[in-house]
Amino acid sequence: METLRFVTAAALLCVAAARPPRLFVFVNELMTWPDAQSFCRQNFMDLVTVSSMEDVTLLTSMVDLDTMVYDSSDFNHRAWIGLSDDPNSWRWSITDPNFHRDGEAAFFKWKPGEPNNYMGREACGAMIDTGNFADLQCARLLTPICCDVQGHDASFVFINQTMSWAAAQSFCRQHHTDLASVRSSSEGEQIRVLVQSAGQNAAWIGLFRNSWSWSDGSNVTFSHWRPTEPNGAQENCAVLAPSDGGVWEDQLCSRLQPFFCYDVPGSTQVVKVKLVKSSSLDLSDPAVLADLLQQFEQKLKKDSREEGDIQLRWIGQSDGRIFHQDE
Numbered sequence: 001m002e003t004l005r006f007v008t009a010a011a012l013l014c015v016a017a018a019r020p021p022r023l024f025v026f027v028n029e030l031m032t033w034p035d036a037q038s039f040c041r042q043n044f045m046d047l048v049t050v051s052s053m054e055d056v057t058l059l060t061s062m063v064d065l066d067t068m069v070y071d072s073s074d075f076n077h078r079a080w081i082g083l084s085d086d087p088n089s090w091r092w093s094i095t096d097p098n099f100h101r102d103g104e105a106a107f108f109k110w111k112p113g114e115p116n117n118y119m120g121r122e123a124c125g126a127m128i129d130t131g132n133f134a135d136l137q138c139a140r141l142l143t144p145i146c147c148d149v150q151g152h153d154a155s156f157v158f159i160n161q162t163m164s165w166a167a168a169q170s171f172c173r174q175h176h177t178d179l180a181s182v183r184s185s186s187e188g189e190q191i192r193v194l195v196q197s198a199g200q201n202a203a204w205i206g207l208f209r210n211s212w213s214w215s216d217g218s219n220v221t222f223s224h225w226r227p228t229e230p231n232g233a234q235e236n237c238a239v240l241a242p243s244d245g246g247v248w249e250d251q252l253c254s255r256l257q258p259f260f261c262y263d264v265p266g267s268t269q270v271v272k273v274k275l276v277k278s279s280s281l282d283l284s285d286p287a288v289l290a291d292l293l294q295q296f297e298q299k300l301k302k303d304s305r306e307e308g309d310i311q312l313r314w315i316g317q318s319d320g321r322i323f324h325q326d327e
Contacts, residue, residue, distance in 0.1 A: 023263045024048060024055075026062045026079070028069055030256035033237035036080045037215055040261035046216040047082030048260035056224055056246035059260055063242040071256045078249065080259035082215035083238035085230070085250070087117050090125065092181040093169055093206030097282040099149065104183035108207070109133055117233040124165035125207025127182070129200065131192035133207060136165075144168035144204040145191050146176035154187065156180050158194040158203070168204040179206030210286070212238070217290075217314065224248050283323040289314060 025044055027036070033047075040047045050056060063079065070076035092105060111128060115135035124138040127145070136142075141162040147154045157176060159168075172179045182188045182205060195203045212220055212230070230238075230250035237253035240246050240260070251257075282288055293312050 021264070023265060024059060024062060025261040025263060026059075026258065027261060028067065028258045030069055030071060031080075031259060032256060033080050033084065033253040033259075036257075036259035036261075037082070040082075040215075040259070044261040044263040046262065047080060048262045049082050049214045049216055049218045050224070050240070051218070051222050053222075053224070056240070059240060060242045060246040062260075065243055068242070069258055077243040078239040078241050078251070078257050080257050081238050081240050081248070082260075083212055083220075083248070084215065084253070085117075085212050085236040086210040087115070087233075087236060089210040090115070090207060091209065091285075093172075093179045093208065094147075094149070094177070094181050095282055095285055095287065096149075099152065099154075099181065100183060101152070107183055107188075109182070109185075109188055119231050119233070121230060123209050123211035125205055126202040127188070127191050127195055127205050128202045129192070129196045131188050133182075133205070134202065135209075136202070138165040138208070138211075140164065142168070142202055142204045143198065143200055144172060145180040145194060146172035147178060147180040147206075149177040154181070154183075156187075156191055156194060158198050160198065163204075165204050165208065169206070172206075179204060181206050217293075 027039065031039060037047050048055075048059065050059065059079075059081075065077055068077055068079075070078065090108060092100070094100075109132055111130065111132035111134050114133065115122065115125075117123075117135060121137050122135040124136055124140075125133050126136050126142055128134050141164060143162055144159045146157045146159055148157065154177075159171065161171075163171065169179050180191055182191060191203075191205065212223075214220060224240075224247055226241075226244075226247040226249055229248060232250050232252075235250035235252055237251055238248050239251050239257055240248055293314070297312050
C-alpha cells in the first residue's frame with residue numbers, strides 16, 4: 001500500500017436527538033440498487049439498515065401492496081434494503097502496509113472458474129493442492145497455513161488442525177504473525193508443497209473479501225433471509241418481501257425495485273477530513289476506517305454541547321474509495 005502524504009475524505013456527521021432514533025421512508029419508484037442508494041444518500045441518510053424483527057414488521061406495515069410498483073418479472077412485491085455483497089473486494093488478512101510491495105497484494109492465482117461465489121456464500125480463500133486459489137464458505141473446516149514475518153521476509157507453517165477461516169485467523173495471529181499471504185509464485189509454491197505434503201486438498205490462507213454488509217457501514221448483527229437465501233453467485237443486493245413476512249432475498253443489483261431509505265432527525269453536516277502528515281496507514285482497510293470514525297466520534301461527543309447521539313459515516317466517492325491523494 002502506497003504511503004499517502006496528503007489525502008482527503010468526506011464524512012457525514014449527524015447530531016441527532018435520542019428519540020426517535022430513525023425514520024423509515026418507503027420510496028415507491030423503480031430504481032436499481034446503486035441508484036436507490038444514491039437517491040437515499042442525497043435525500044435522506046442512506047438505504048435502510050434493518051437491525052431487528054421490529055424493524056422488519058415496521059417496514060412491512062409501511063407498504064400498500066395494491067399500489068406498490070414493480071417490474072414485469074416474477075420479482076414483484078419486493079423492495080431494496082441497504083444490504084449488499086461485494087464480490088470484488090478480495091484482500092489479505094495482513095494489514096501491515098509495508099508487507100506488500102507494488103502489485104504484490106493483487107497476486108491472486110485463482111483456479112479456472114474461481115472465485116465463483118457458489119450459492120452466494122463464499123467469502124474466504126484457500127489454496128488447493130494444485131497451488132491455485134479457490135473461494136469457499138468461511139465456516140468450512142480446513143487446516144490453515146500461518147506465516148511468520150520478519151521485515152519483508154515470510155516463512156510458512158502448516159497447522160495440523162481443522163478450523164473455520166475466522167478461527168484460523170485468530171489462531172495464526174495469536175501464535176504466529178497472521179494467516180499466510182501469497183505475494184509471488186515462489187511463495188505460492190512453498191505453500192503448495194506444505195498443503196500437498198500434508199495430504200490435504202485445500203488449506204486456509206489469509207485471503208478474504210467483504211461479504212454482506214450494510215450501506216451505512218453498520219455491523220450485520222441481524223438477518224431475516226428466506227431459508228434458501230442467499231443463493232445467487234451474481235445476486236449481490238438484498239430485497240425485503242413485504243408480502244411474505246418481510247423475508248430477505250438476494251437479487252441482481254440491476255433489477256428495478258422500489259426501496260426503503262432511512263433518515264435520522266437532527267442536524268447533519270458534511271465535512272472534509274485531511275491527513276496532513278505522512279502516514280503508513282492502509283486507508284482502504286475497513287478496520288482502519290472504522291477506527292478513525294471511532295476516534296472522531298469520541299472527540300465530537302466530548303466537545304459537542306448538543307443533546308443526543310452523534311453518528312458518523314464515510315461517504316464513498318464515485319469510484320468507491322474514501323481517501324484520495326491530493327494533487
